[in-house]
Amino acid sequence: xxxxxxxxxxxxxxxxxxxxxxxxxxxxxxxxxxxxxxxxxxxxxxxxxxxxxxxxxxxxxxxxxxxxxxxxxxxxxxxxxxxxxxxxxxxxxxxxxxxxxxxxxxxxxxxxxxxxxxxxxxxxxxxxxxxxxxxxxxxxxxxxxxxxxxxxxxxxxxxxxxxxxxxxxxxxxxxxxxxxxxxxxxxxxxxxxxxxxxxxxxxxxxxxxxxx
Amino acid sequence: xxxxxxxxxxxxxxxxxxxxxxxxxxxxxxxxxxxxxxxxxxxxxxxxxxxxxxxxxxxxxxxxxxxxxxxxxxxxxxxxxxxxxxxxxxxxxxxxxxxxxxxxxxxxxxxxxxxxxxxxxxxxxxxxxxxxxxxxxxxxxxxxxxxxxxxxxxxxxxxxxxxxxxxxxxxxxxxxxxxxxxxxxxxxxxxxxxxxxxxxxxxxxxxxxxxxxxxxxxxxxxxxxxxxxxxxxxxxxxxxxxxxxxxxxxxxxxxxxxxxxxxxxxxxxxxxxxxxxxxxxxxxxxxxxxxxxxxxxxxxxxxxxxxxxxxxxxxxxxxxxxxxxxxxxxxxxxxxxxxxxxxxxxxxxxxxxxxxxxxxxxxxxxxxxxxxxxxxxxxxxxxxxxxxxxxxxxxxxxxxxxxxxxxxxxxxxxxxxxxxxxxxxxxxxxxxxxxxxxxxxxxxxxxxxxxxxxxxxxxxxxxxxxxxxxxxxxxxxxxxxxxxxxxxxxxxxxxxxxxxxxxxxxxxxxxxxxxxxxxxxxxxxxxxxxxxxxxxxxxxxxxxxxxxxxxxxxxxxxxxxxxxxxxxxxxxxxxxxxxxxxxxxxxxxxxxxxxxxxxxxxxxxxxxxxxxxxxxxxxxxxxxxxxxxxxxxxxxxxxxxxxxxxxxxxxxxxxxxxxxxxxxxxxxxxxxxxxxxxxxxxxxxxxxxxxxxxxxxxxxxxxxxxxxxxxxxxxxxxxxxxxxxxxxxxxxxxxxxxxxxxxxx
Numbered sequence: 037x038x039x040x041x042x043x044x045x046x047x048x049x050x051x052x053x054x055x056x057x058x059x060x061x062x063x064x065x066x067x068x069x070x071x072x073x074x075x076x077x078x079x080x081x082x083x084x085x086x087x088x089x090x091x092x093x094x095x096x097x098x099x100x101x102x103x104x105x106x107x108x109x110x111x112x113x114x115x116x117x118x119x120x121x122x123x124x125x126x127x128x129x130x131x132x133x134x135x136x137x138x139x140x141x142x143x144x145x146x147x148x149x150x151x152x153x154x155x156x157x158x159x160x161x162x163x164x165x166x167x168x169x170x171x172x173x174x175x176x177x178x179x180x181x182x183x184x185x186x187x188x189x190x191x192x193x194x195x196x197x198x199x200x201x202x203x204x205x206x207x208x209x210x211x212x213x214x215x216x217x218x219x220x221x222x223x224x225x226x227x228x229x230x231x232x233x234x235x236x237x238x239x240x241x242x243x244x245x246x247x248x
Numbered sequence: 249x250x251x252x253x254x255x256x257x258x259x260x261x262x263x264x265x266x267x268x269x270x271x272x273x274x275x276x277x278x279x280x281x282x283x284x285x286x287x288x289x290x291x292x293x294x295x296x297x298x299x300x301x302x303x304x305x306x307x308x309x310x311x312x313x314x315x316x317x318x319x320x321x322x323x324x325x326x327x328x329x330x331x332x333x334x335x336x337x338x339x340x341x342x343x344x345x346x347x348x349x350x351x352x353x354x355x356x357x358x359x360x361x362x363x364x365x366x367x368x369x370x371x372x373x374x375x376x377x378x379x380x381x382x383x384x385x386x387x388x389x390x391x392x393x394x395x396x397x398x399x400x401x402x403x404x405x406x407x408x409x410x411x412x413x414x415x416x417x418x419x420x421x422x423x424x425x426x427x428x429x430x431x432x433x434x435x436x437x438x439x440x441x442x443x444x445x446x447x448x449x450x451x452x453x454x455x456x457x458x459x460x461x462x463x464x465x466x467x468x469x470x471x472x473x474x475x476x477x478x479x480x481x482x483x484x485x486x487x488x489x490x491x492x493x494x495x496x497x498x499x500x501x502x503x504x505x506x507x508x509x510x511x512x513x514x515x516x517x518x519x520x521x522x523x524x525x526x527x528x529x530x531x532x533x534x535x536x537x538x539x540x541x542x543x544x545x546x547x548x549x550x551x552x553x554x555x556x557x558x559x560x561x562x563x564x565x566x567x568x569x570x571x572x573x574x575x576x577x578x579x580x581x582x583x584x585x586x587x588x589x590x591x592x593x594x595x596x597x598x599x600x601x602x603x604x605x606x607x608x609x610x611x612x613x614x615x616x617x618x619x620x621x622x623x624x625x626x627x628x629x630x631x632x633x634x635x636x637x638x639x640x641x642x643x644x645x646x647x648x649x650x651x652x653x654x655x656x657x658x659x660x661x662x663x664x665x666x667x668x669x670x671x672x673x674x675x676x677x678x679x680x681x682x683x684x685x686x687x688x689x690x691x692x693x694x695x696x697x698x699x700x701x702x703x704x705x706x707x708x709x710x711x712x713x714x715x716x717x718x719x720x721x722x723x724x725x726x727x728x729x730x731x732x733x734x735x736x737x738x739x740x741x742x743x744x745x746x747x748x749x750x751x752x753x754x755x756x757x758x759x760x761x762x763x764x765x766x767x768x769x770x771x772x773x774x775x776x777x778x779x780x781x782x783x784x785x786x787x788x789x790x791x792x793x794x795x796x797x798x799x800x801x802x803x804x805x806x807x808x809x810x811x812x813x814x815x816x817x818x819x820x821x822x823x824x825x826x827x828x829x830x831x832x833x834x835x836x837x838x839x840x841x842x843x844x845x846x847x848x849x850x851x852x853x854x855x856x857x858x859x860x861x862x863x864x865x866x867x868x869x870x871x872x873x874x875x876x877x878x879x880x881x882x883x884x885x886x887x888x889x890x891x892x893x894x895x896x897x898x899x900x901x902x903x904x905x906x907x908x909x910x911x912x913x914x915x916x917x918x919x920x921x922x923x924x925x926x927x928x929x930x931x932x933x934x935x936x937x938x939x940x941x942x943x944x945x946x947x948x949x950x951x952x953x954x955x956x957x958x959x960x961x962x963x964x965x966x967x968x969x970x971x972x973x974x975x976x977x978x979x980x981x982x983x984x985x986x987x988x989x990x991x992x993x
Contacts, residue, residue: 095466096464099464103662105633120723124659124661127660128659
């Protein structure tokens with residue numbers, strides 16, 4: 037398990053809960069370009085996430101950094117805006133399991149979605165059938181649509197569980213296994229992207245039909 | 249000032265003001281908590297109406313009493329015009345106002361009464377003055393500061409107009425607060441409720457729903473949605489229509505009759521909140537007309553049911569945007585006089601499966617909350633923070649007119665986000681970045697916020713350049729866009745105010761349309777992305793084939809040629825599905841070619857890269873021209889990508905790629921640019937070019953804006969309205985000129 041590193045304040049050397057601003061002396065910390073979204077929110081760099089903790093951190097760190105509370109001096113305000121913006125950007129990425137996985141995979145040296153578009157064997161054929169299933173569910177509506185929606189939702193949860201297992205395995209993997217594990221995470225995420233689109237098309241299709 | 253000073257009557261009370269479309273109120277936080285300040289007869293409400301009759305100015309009920317006799321001199325719903333231009337108003341919006349609405353400076357809406365013209369801020373200031381006097385009478389001391397509430401959807405221009413109205417009334421506006429937040433404050437929800445709160449605000453003319461999350465004294469706006477053309481006035485209008493249908497054939501209603509019918513309808517509606525049926529009507533003695541109607545509550549409810557469903561659709565959307573289910577909502581707060589209608593309460597209760605908070609008079613709740621906020625500002629009594637969101641998505645135009653969203657709507661601010669873009673044409677050395685706002689997939693349907701240019705890109709094959717574009721939005725919603733080319737490090741930036749000139753009506757309309765047109769837009773966007781991908785792949789394959797047959801026999805080459813021609817024939821026509829199928833066949837057909845080329849690659853190494861690098865595919869820009877291929881379009885297989893990369897290492901011939909060289913716009917159709925002969929304010933680059941050409945030695949940074957303005961207006965072919973420029977425009981022109989000046993050395 038990774039543990040978030042607690043640094044100390046550059047001004048008063050008190051331990052930093054918020055890496056961007058010391059609560060003890062109020063000093064803003066120098067910008068660290070290597071700080072990733074996990075570190076920005078004081079979280080360990082791992083896929084498994086305590087959502088309640090994430091939420092608490094965003095609120096607490098916003099209190100430290102939001103320009104409404106940080107003071108209006110010109111230099112302070114600009115630094116506060118940037119700090120609060122980084123907190124919100126990190127929150128936007130980490131709160132969403134798919135975005136979080138994409139981000140973490142890149143940090144760990146995996147391929148991006150445009151660099152490796154491979155999917156599991158037979159996946160694309162299955163997609164054609166799923167596409168037909170979406171069209172049929174939209175046409176039928178009612179229980180059929182709900183059943184498909186539920187199936188997609190279940191698949192999403194399964195995929196997230198698979199991602200969690202994959203990322204956990206990566207932490208203890210020996211170097212020779214890493215490439216394989218990264219590639220399989222990439223494939224899982226590529227598959228998830230297809231299902232995301234399917235779920236959205238189902239939702240939009242049903243709404244279009246309802247409003248028509 | 250602290251609480252003790254309040255109690256002893258300190259010198260500077262801060263009042264809370266709800267400046268509403270229909271009614272306005274003022275409140276103050278005293279010893280016994282927040283109180284709405286009333287007039288001598290105990291009436292808390294000042295109707296937001298101003299009349300100019302016989303040389304005197306009346307405000308409130310007295311003004312409203314003039315509406316029937318003087319419909320052209322009695323101004324109501326002025327809030328709808330605040331901070332908006334005439335072009336911003338929807339056709340129905342202007343028609344609904346009987347008085348004259350005219351274009352003022354920069355097209356901003358003004359009202360005309362007789363010979364006089366007034367800005368909406370001036371009319372609002374009259375109402376604020378009345379509230380200020382009322383507060384001073386009630387508190388027994390001068391009042392110079394106020395917190396004023398605005399709808400969550402109000403944009404920057406509308407908020408600025410509200411501030412200005414305060415200033416005109418002699419009030420310093422110490423804070424602008426969103427109405428839903430104020431309502432939650434009035435209920436003390438910041439202290440007692442942790443969790444998600446929905447504020448359902450159905451006023452006279454607008455509907456707003458906000459999902460707030462409250463924790464540790466922080467109000468987080470999770471989502472807002474609304475309809476600025478939906479409110480209690482619509483209920484009245486339905487009753488008026490029903491009554492006017494009884495007019496004898498050939499008799500048209502005049503402004504007085506319309507006003508009388510509107511007031512009678514309002515009264516009938518209010519009575520139906522307690523009675524089950526009402527007899528109502530209007531009489532026009534001058535024309536000897538009498539219209540009478542009996543309306544049951546059931547009939548009334550049937551009439552307004554469609555409007556109610558529209559409000560619930562907004563609630564549904566706000567919940568989806570806030571990533572919440574109905575069961576997650578801890579409290580529902582009702583705001584606005586129209587929530588007194590029993591059916592509204594019943595439907596809201598049914599929808600959220602919980603009894604809404606209605607303990608505080610829905611007409612007073614926003615003003616009371618404003619007073620709470622005023623107390624906070626005055627004494628810092630509570631450590632409260634509001635985390636707001638941006639109401640509309642922000643993005644960049646990509647080739648073919650698609651809008652790539654960089655920051656999604658309802659993202660908390662301040663925030664930053666970045667995305668990577670690339671060039672579309674070989675040896676393109678400049679890229680136009682067009683910043684847009686809106687929910688639609690195509691730029692033509694979004695609002696343009698500004699353009700800037702990144703020059704001096706390294707001349708590389710299409711798709712090889714990498715431009716990182718970063719958006720930074722501060723706590724006021726002011727956006728700064730910064731672009732940087734990754735290899736050379738050249739950069740450029742622009743500051744845009746996202747809400748500049750944007751109206752709440754537009755916000756609502758754009759969001760609405762995005763839902764209505766989402767499917768159609770998505771397909772259009774998909775087509776643009778796919779066609780761009782096809783074109784790149786076709787060009788790449790041709791490039792590879794020109795260099796040789798790569799070991800393929802004539803039959804194999806013919807298969808590729810046929811598939812290639814098939815794709816080409818489908819670009820611009822047929823369905824997306826057909827094009828996709830043809831493209832997939834083409835990719836399939838190029839597999840043998842690609843694998844042969846790949847093995848050549850393995851022995852040669854390309855463009856200075858080692859084989860390992862090529863295979864690892866590091867630091868190689870994605871091939872597709874469209875910046876962000878959507879998941880459904882992930883058809884470029886590794887083999888196909890290899891083709892693009894190989895083609896990229898042999899710069900394509902310029903005529904084939906339609907190379908327009910420096911200045912090629914990623915965004916608009918080049919045809920349009922070439923045909924352009926007249927200059928307008930928006931033609932920033934061309935103006936910059938001409939200014940530099942006219943005075944090549946002048947450093948644009950030394951030119952004052954007034955002189956710059958004069959010089960631009962004097963340019964040959966300039967047809968822009970001199971009044972239609974402002975500091976932002978001039979600054980952008982200065983930057984364009986500076987570009988020219990600097991690139992000339």
